[in-house]
Amino acid sequence: MTARQPPLDFDGIERQPLRAFTEKAYLDYSMYVILDRALPQLADGLKPVQRRIIYAMSELGLSAGSKHKKSARTVGDVIGKYHPHGDSACYEAMVLMAQDFSYRYPIVDGQGNWGSTDDPKSFAAMRYTESRLRPYAEVLLAELGQGTADWQPNFDGTLDEPKLLPARLPNVLLNGTQGIAVGMATDLPPHNLCEVAAACIQLLDDPEATPAQLGKYVQGPDFPTGAEIVTPKSELRAIYKTGNGTFRARAVYEMEDGEVVITALPYQVSGSKVLEQIAEQMRAKKLPMVEDLRDESDHEHPTRLVVTPRSNRVDVEQLMAHLFATTDLERSYRVNINVIALDGRPRVFGLRELLLEWLGYRKETVKRRLRYRLEKVTARLHILDGLLSAFLNLDEVIRIVRREDEPKPVLMKRFKLSDLQAEAILETKLRHLARLEEMKIRGEQKELVAEQELLEKTLKSAAKLSKLIRDELEADAKRYGDARRTKIVERAAAQAISEEELVTAEPVTVVLSKLGWVRQARGHDLDPIALSYKQGDAFQSAARGRSTQQAVFIDSTGRAYSLAAHTLPSARGQGEPLSGRLDPPEGATFAAVAIGEPADRWLLACDAGHGFIARLEALTGRNRAGKTVFRLPENAKVLPASPVPAAAGALVAAVNTDGRLLAFPVADLPEMEKGRGNLIFGIPGKKSRAGDELMVAAIVVAPGQSLVVHCDDRRMTLAWKDLQEHLGARGQRGAVLSRNYRKVTRLTVE
DSSP states (O other): OOOOOOOOOOTTOOOOOHHHHHHHHHHHHHHHHIIIIISOBTTTOOOHHHHHHHHHHHHTTOOTTSOOEEHHHHHHHIIIIIOOSOHHHHHHHHHHHHOTTTOSSOOEEEESOOOOSSOTTOOOOTTTOEEEEOGGGHHHHTTTTTTOOOEEEOTTSSSEEESSOOOSSOHHHHTOEEEEOSSOEEEEOOOOHHHHHHHHHHHHHOTTOOHHHHTTTOOSOOOTTOOEEOSOHHHHHHHHHHSEEEEEEEOEEEEETTEEEEEEOOTTOOHHHHHHHHHHHHHTTOOTTEEEEEEOOOSSOSOOEEEEESSTTSOHHHHHHHHHHHSTTEEEEEEEOEEEOTTSOEEEOOHHHHHHHHHHHHHHHHHHHHHHHHHHHHHHHHHHHHHHHHHHTHHHHHHHHHHOSSHHHHHHHHHTOOHHHHHHHHTOOGGGGSHHHHHHHHHHHHHHHHHHHHHHHHHHOHHHHHHHHHHHHHHHHHHHOOOOOSEEOOOOOOOOOOHHHHSOOOEEEEEEETTSEEEEEESSOOOGGGSOOOTTOOEEEEEEEETTSEEEEEETTSEEEEEEGGGSOBTTSOOEEGGGTOOOOTTOOEEEEEEEOTTOEEEEEBTTSEEEEEEHHHHOOOSTTOEEOBOOOTTOOBOOOEEEOSSTTOEEEEEETTSEEEEEEGGGSOBOSSBOOEEOSSOTTOOSOOTTOOEEEEEEEOTTOOEEEEETTEEEEEOHHHHGGGBOOTTOOOEEOOGGGSSOOEEEEO
16 A cells, blocks of 8 residues: 655745736836837937847957957857847847838948848848847947946856946937837837937027927938838827837839839838739729839949839829839838836837937936946056055165065055055066156046146036036947938828729629629620620610719619729629629619719619619719619509600600500609609509509610610610600500500610
8 A cells, every 4th residue: 555645734835815816927028028128218228138139248348349250159149148038039039220211320240141131031130140249339348347227146146247338429329129028018210320410419509499499410210221201290299209109211212204203102011012013003903094114223223113104194192192002112100109117117208208218218327337447547647656665665665665575565665555555566576676667657647637637627527527418429420420311201191983984984784684684895886785695684774875984783772882894803704793793682682773974863673663863973872782763652663764865855764564665755754862753654643553454665765866665575666756656654655656666675775
């Protein structure tokens, strides 16, 4: 038998509710992501991984003047000594700092494939690329060894790393950054170094300077890829005042030999993706005014996209406005200046508050540098005082050193020296005992005394300190600054060309079948009955119009729907069912089609003999469910619609199942937006059907036209004068056509 296990002892183990534990764990994780991963520090504008990469490269001796080393060496040092995370994420952060199209002022100088604007993540593996720091890195590292940084142990406590780098310029604005933390994010666009430095100098001279005054210097973001910002300056000033907002950037183009040449793209926009977006519109026949599209970008011209208009009659400004609105040639950018302040807490800053906070950090950094130097100068002067005493009493010093077993305490007592001074004398080499050395000591002493006085005066005077910072800002701006690349040009918002404007206006015939299949054929001269139909299907109705117009369909319940004519399938096939694009009531079928301009009038009728005149704009229903326009009598069916000509004196011709034809002036029918209408055909004095007689068709005939009566394959043509014999009052039964035309199928006009 197995021995019985002793009861578990939980004595001394901390207990807490699961809710409290999970809440604390998540909050700890959130703060870690915010402070150590996603958001940059205001002081040096860097995230921890970026700071560690730059520091590790400086420790490897990879300065701007050194030879490149394999990137894998740097990444190995970073993740092995300071940043115990994935090598791919570390390398990607390093690549970003090397891409001149991602960083306005790149920090890393890379050799090899470091990605492209079309695909920033197409860089080669770190075992293939080499890197070193760029001269701009001196802005962050130059003062690191001058007592300006606080140090902290690395993750395993074996090394020290700087908490912040002593940035000489507000790098947080210059290169910008993006980051998503837990519950907050940051979006900081890059800016021009000269402009930011000028704004800092303005604040040094006048700490009460307003955001509007600073706006004279920092006009807006400055992207490494150029392009232009088209947002009004008033909106940009509002962004810098609050630290939040959006702005729009647009590509730059010029005309060359009748072609549009795009020479600069917005920040982080891929040229190949833009070409794909334009080509997709061309394939969808939404850009008929564009004939050709090609990419002529090369090393000399990083961005050169060529768009060839179809002819010189194309309005290029309208075309480009459409492309700006429908492609990435124009993009909106979010600004959220959310950074970790000097007190270690994330906060959203306006431009003025951010620069003031950074200047506070810079002043403290310069003070620490000056104090560090002052300590060094004071210590050196102390040593020089001792050396000078030794040179003035050189024979005595030599005698003491030769005769005494412990010369150090004797020297200290004889010449009243400190331990450091005595040690320095004893470490002096024999060759430095020449007479000339005394002159050097006195010269160095004089220089250091002057420097000591200057340092002390600068530390005691706020004005001198500000002037020093100002001079250093001007010097760095002169060394590292350049001209603005992104122009700020206020332009109206781009408008896409409407789908109707993009379609070539050409005559089309829309054909509707009995089963509700639709198609459109070019031209007005085809015979819709002669088209091929699916088995069990046949011709129902047709209407002639233009490809840029709306086609209106009316179902058996009296609801109207509309679709753009150019979107309908071609008549080369058998079309497609309308039920796939529209949502008619269950069991409803499509009975009529109409097309034309919004003001065109059409005759709507049903087999119960009712009808009215409606304008096409009243029938247009853009939603899939349509809208009710014809209130039908019970069991009534909608008949094909007929256009009403603009000519005066037109007649409505209607025929019933008994072969009777009635004609009356179209003016006798009311014009309505929706309703039941008036009686067209029937028994005088009655508004209901007569027996089994139904109205077969109703059509409008203009003066001079002929009415064609179809009876299966037979047809009879009635000239305008013959039609006068069938004139009557609206609502009558009309006169019999002939015995051979008792079963009329439809009416047309010629």
